Amino acid sequence: MKKELPPVNEGPRADALDKVTGKATYAAEHRVPNLAYGVFVCSTIAKGTIQSIDESVALKSEGVIDIISHKNCPSIPGYATQLPDGTRNPKQWWGMKVLHDNQVRFYGQPIALIVAETIEQANAASLLLKVSYQKETFETDFNLIRKDLSKAKPPSTYTRGNATNLEQAAVKVEGEFNIPIEVHSPMEPQATIAVWESEDKLTVYDKTQGPKATQGALARLFNIPDKNVRVIVNYVGGAFGNALRNWHNVPAACIAAKKINRPVKVVLTRPQMFNLTGYRPQSWQQLKIGADQSGKFVGIVHHAISNTSRYEEFREGIVNASRFLYACDYVETNYRILPLDVSTPTWMRGPGEATGCFALESSIDELSYTLNMDPVELRIKNFAEKNPESKLPWSSNYLKECYDKGRELINWNNRAQKPGSLQENGWLVGYGMANGVFGAGRSQASVRAILNADGNLVLQSAVSDMGPGTTTAMTKIAAENLVMPLNKISFKLGDSELPPGPTQGGSTTTSTLGTAVYLACETLKKSLCTLAVEYAPAFKNMEASTLLVQNGGVSSTLNKELFISNADLLKLANKPFLEITQDSQGTSAMELKHATNSFSSHFVKVLVNPKTFKVKIAEVVTTADAGKIISENTARSQMLGGVVGGVGMALLEELKFDHQTGAITNASFAGYQVPLHPDIPKTTVWFVNKPDPIINPIGAKGLGEIAFIGLAAAIANAVYNATGKRVKDLPITPEKIRAIKN
Amino acid sequence: MQKNCYNNGRRDFIRKASFTAALYAIPSALVHAVPIDLITPGPAPKERIKLLINGKEIAAEVDIRITLLDFLREQLGYTGTKKGCGMGHCGACIIHINGKRMNSCQTLAIHNKSNSIVTIEGVAKGEDLHPMQEAFIKCDAMQCGYCTPGQIMSGIACIRDGRAGSREEIQRYMAGNICRCGAYQNIVDAISQVKASGKPV
Ligand code: FES
Numbered sequence: 008m009k010k011e012l013p014p015v016n017e018g019p020r021a022d023a024l025d026k027v028t029g030k031a032t033y034a035a036e037h038r039v040p041n042l043a044y045g046v047f048v049c050s051t052i053a054k055g056t057i058q059s060i061d062e063s064v065a066l067k068s069e070g071v072i073d074i075i076s077h078k079n080c081p082s083i084p085g086y087a088t089q090l091p092d093g094t095r096n097p098k099q100w101w102g103m104k105v106l107h108d109n110q111v112r113f114y115g116q117p118i119a120l121i122v123a124e125t126i127e128q129a130n131a132a133s134l135l136l137k138v139s140y141q142k143e144t145f146e147t148d149f150n151l152i153r154k155d156l157s158k159a160k161p162p163s164t165y166t167r168g169n170a171t172n173l174e175q176a177a178v179k180v181e182g183e184f185n186i187p188i189e190v191h192s193p194m195e196p197q198a199t200i201a202v203w204e205s206e207d208k209l210t211v212y213d214k215t216q217g218p219k220a221t222q223g224a225l226a227r228l229f230n231i232p233d234k235n236v237r238v239i240v241n242y243v244g245g246a247f248g249n250a251l252r253n254w255h256n257v258p259a260a261c262i263a264a265k266k267i268n269r270p271v272k273v274v275l276t277r278p279q280m281f282n283l284t285g286y287r288p289q290s291w292q293q294l295k296i297g298a299d300q301s302g303k304f305v306g307i308v309h310h311a312i313s314n315t316s317r318y319e320e321f322r323e324g325i326v327n328a329s330r331f332l333y334a335c336d337y338v339e340t341n342y343r344i345l346p347l348d349v350s351t352p353t354w355m356r357g358p359g360e361a362t363g364c365f366a367l368e369s370s371i372d373e374l375s376y377t378l379n380m381d382p383v384e385l386r387i388k389n390f391a392e393k394n395p396e397s398k399l400p401w402s403s404n405y406l407k408e409c410y411d412k413g414r415e416l417i418n419w420n421n422r423a424q425k426p427g428s429l430q431e432n433g434w435l436v437g438y439g440m441a442n443g444v445f446g447a448g449r450s451q452a453s454v455r456a457i458l459n460a461d462g463n464l465v466l467q468s469a470v471s472d473m474g475p476g477t478t479t480a481m482t483k484i485a486a487e488n489l490v491m492p493l494n495k496i497s498f499k500l501g502d503s504e505l506p507p508g509p510t511q512g513g514s515t516t517t518s519t520l521g522t523a524v525y526l527a528c529e530t531l532k533k534s535l536c537t538l539a540v541e542y543a544p545a546f547k548n549m550e551a552s553t554l555l556v557q558n559g560g561v562s563s564t565l566n567k568e569l570f571i572s573n574a575d576l577l578k579l580a581n582k583p584f585l586e587i588t589q590d591s592q593g594t595s596a597m598e599l600k601h602a603t604n605s606f607s608s609h610f611v612k613v614l615v616n617p618k619t620f621k622v623k624i625a626e627v628v629t630t631a632d633a634g635k636i637i638s639e640n641t642a643r644s645q646m647l648g649g650v651v652g653g654v655g656m657a658l659l660e661e662l663k664f665d666h667q668t669g670a671i672t673n674a675s676f677a678g679y680q681v682p683l684h685p686d687i688p689k690t691t692v693w694f695v696n697k698p699d700p701i702i703n704p705i706g707a708k709g710l711g712e713i714a715f716i717g718l719a720a721a722i723a724n725a726v727y728n729a730t731g732k733r734v735k736d737l738p739i740t741p742e743k744i745r746a747i748k749n
Numbered sequence: 750m751q752k753n754c755y756n757n758g759r760r761d762f763i764r765k766a767s768f769t770a771a772l773y774a775i776p777s778a779l780v781h782a783v784p785i786d787l788i789t790p791g792p793a794p795k796e797r798i799k800l801l802i803n804g805k806e807i808a809a810e811v812d813i814r815i816t817l818l819d820f821l822r823e824q825l826g827y828t829g830t831k832k833g834c835g836m837g838h839c840g841a842c843i844i845h846i847n848g849k850r851m852n853s854c855q856t857l858a859i860h861n862k863s864n865s866i867v868t869i870e871g872v873a874k875g876e877d878l879h880p881m882q883e884a885f886i887k888c889d890a891m892q893c894g895y896c897t898p899g900q901i902m903s904g905i906a907c908i909r910d911g912r913a914g915s916r917e918e919i920q921r922y923m924a925g926n927i928c929r930c931g932a933y934q935n936i937v938d939a940i941s942q943v944k945a946s947g948k949p950v
């Protein structure tokens with residue numbers, strides 16, 4: 008049934024023109040009449056209760072309309088824990104209920120919202136609020152608290168095989184790995200504009216990765232029907248996971264707008280972005296891996312602890328990849344979360360796996376030196392022919408092709424097996440590599456396709472695009488399927504009133520939405536062929552199944568001469584347009600009877616100054632098995648972005664706390680280091696680009712996460728190859744390299 | 750003349766800045782340390798300013814505290830210029846003031862009387878894109894697009910200032926423009942291509 012479709016010439020990113028001209032409109036940029044501005048005042052203690060808030064002076068400040076705190080917050084249906092009949096409220100707001108009670112759960116928690124005519128006025132008034140607290144003792148120091156396991160939640164554990172395998176292994180390595188908190192820090196701050204059109208009808212312009220999810224959350228919060236909430240999100244200025252759920256700005260703007268009966272805009276400040284929109288949790292990991300003399304793995308033990316907040320449990324799959332990325336009979340994993348008096352973490356690019364693969368891939372590298380074996384050869388030796396955890400065959404796994412191409416493109420032959428033995432212009436040279444893996448599932452989606460009388464096709468779905476290029480990929484899938492020019496197809500997203508689409512996260516958009524687009528095109532083709540038989544005299548009495556839709560019209564496989572354009576056909580059928588709405592169901596790996604994953608392999612060359620231990624990344628080759636690549640252009644950009652993120656994780660990023668007060672001390676781009684232009688090496692991207700035959704009809708697997716997962720380990724491994732010093736605590740700084748004796 | 754205006758603006762600012770404006774700049778910790786009951790700030794002074802934005806004369810009354818960035822975005826609706834931090838750290842707000850690149854969050858609107866401002870909305874000539882915009886599209890020098898206007902304005906200045914001699918020089922000049930999506934390589938490609946084309950910027 009599947010046939011190879013002819014490639015469509017790649018145009019530019021579909022929304023590039025809007026982005027380079029400043030016309031792309033992000034959440035905070037919608038013009039709304041009579042707008043008021045909301046600014047959060049945040050707690051200056053880490054834990055305790057608010058004893059009093061004196062707003063008398065602030066209220067008199069120029070332009071102040073209202074000051075909302077737990078003292079005067081209107082009663083919100085979704086804030087109630089119980090229904091009037093005493094049963095649990097099933098529609099409770101997910102997460103902390105901002106402005107709801109007098110509890111302070113973390114330093115910098117919003118405790119009041121100043122609403123004023125302008126930002127300047129709101130900011131000025133925010134300094135005039137007098138707050139007094141009853142302080143309580145708090146715990147923010149992960150490294151200290153984690154040593155007392157009784158403070159952690161009960162572990163989730165997994166074991167297969169026989170532990171004696173590892174005990175008796177010919178070679179073994181063991182290490183502890185620490186990763187600090189990393190923060191998404193997208194360039195666009197979280198922003199919400201809330202407009203109550205009437206008593207129970209709400210329009211919200213919001214930075215969200217899921218317009219439908221936000222719609223549902225707000226409908227529950229105010230106990231109004233979903234259809235009464237409209238969420239608009241034309242553009243998302245990066246998110247990397249931090250717009251997967253609704254943070255305090257969302258309910259606060261809606262509550263304030265309702266209370267003052269005017270539209271309200273709440274935009275988080277950059278310092279607030281470091282505390283109020285989630286982050287990759289801090290983690291500690293311990294990994295033991297053993298092999299026989301030939302290098303065959305005989306056991307992996309992977310334990311991890313990561314932090315959560317005191318008021319919510321956030322878990323991620325830190326230890327999961329250790330169970331299935333390589334063939335190994337004995338595997339034991341143990342994962343705990345540790346509550347601290349901090350805000351709640353959330354999914355950040357490559358959630359779980361990015362953390363876990365740093366430990367796993369660093370340990371395998373270390374083992375390769377113990378065995379005196381090339382690290383790529385060691386991985387090939389332990390290639391998993393099928394998923395060793397589920398025992399299911401891979402839907403596709405072309406990691407070995409990634410290894411070959413990666414080695415070739417980075418000139419792996421130049422690598423010295425003996426660490427610290429290679430120099431270039433007085434700098435130590437090191438080569439390293441590591442793998443990434445992530446699940447490649449797909450969920451349910453719905454797409455509307457409208458073929459207009461002028462022959463243009465409009466596709467619609469209520470999704471948002473944080474940057475990877477969803478619009479571009481979707482129009483390309485349709486163009487290939489219908490064999491029609493890209494410029495005749497547009498994709499409309501960013502409005503909850505469109506047919507329900509998935510939340511953009513976990514590298515599933517292309518697979519999920521792309522399948523729906525593909526199926527919509529298939530349905531559209533069938534409808535066109537049926538119409539042709541019914542209305543076009545030339546096709547009368549022909550079998551619809553012998554007809555073909557391509558080049559903007561219907562033709563016959565039996566008679567090459569016959570052709571009618573879609574526009575003419577619609578005219579004959581007396582239809583101003585043809586519209587179909589297509590649902591596509593999600594399919595689990597089990598249903599597919601296959602393990603479905605994307606894979607990546609990153610190769611890095613670093614230079615390390617032998618005196619200062621400054622690390623310069625000289626070159627990166629990043630390769631991926633992400634199935635069929637829909638848009639080379641945007642997919643390549645996504646991979647380049649993954650490398651930049653990896654450089655940040657490996658060398659720069661770390662959120663810091665003052666544990667005396669519980670405050671974050673580097674909540675700005677001056678304090679929290681992210682990669683800048685000069686940090687970025689020449690990067691080459693290579694894709695296997697072979698369709699996955701199982702996951703979906705388009706053959707694409709996810710890309711966003713694997714572009715990033717594994718990079719930090721590849722860099723650490725290259726630093727080891729250059730210096731003989733293995734840094735297991737991120738970020739890798741010159742001080743940490745220097746401190747290691749070898 | 751331009752410089753003079755700027756100076757006047759600055760002196761005016763210092764003279765007219767009321768306690769409100771001063772308060773605005775004081776860290777909250779300090780404010781809480783003094784008895785704030787004694788402080789009831791009066792209304793912040795407003796000033797009339799006239800300036801040129803993308804060749805168009807604009808006259809407005811502004812709060813003396815408003816940054817040029819917030820003036821553009823919130824008061825005038827020129828939202829092409831982005832706000833990434835408001836602290837001078839990210840470069841999303843970069844525009845050209847009298848031909849020089851500047852972080853618009855780091856200058857007050859009242860300091861820009863008579864200045865000629867060019868924003869991302871003003872670099873194309875009608876339908877004809879600026880060569881830097883074209884190169885950004887061609888090189889896919891963006892993902893989410895939020896840093897893009899700032900990168901383009903900085904990129905144009907990079908060539909104008911004669912700092913696009915090599916990739917390394919471009920990278921150094923562009924170091925104040927953060928791209929969290931990581932489009933850096935393509936951005937440098939775009940700037941290099943415009944430079945190599947010799948097209949006037
Ligand atoms: S907004 Fe001006 S530098 Fe960030």
Ligand code: FES
Pocket residue numbers: 194244245474890891892893894895896897927928929930931932
């Ligand atoms: S394109 Fe998203 S921050 Fe640069």
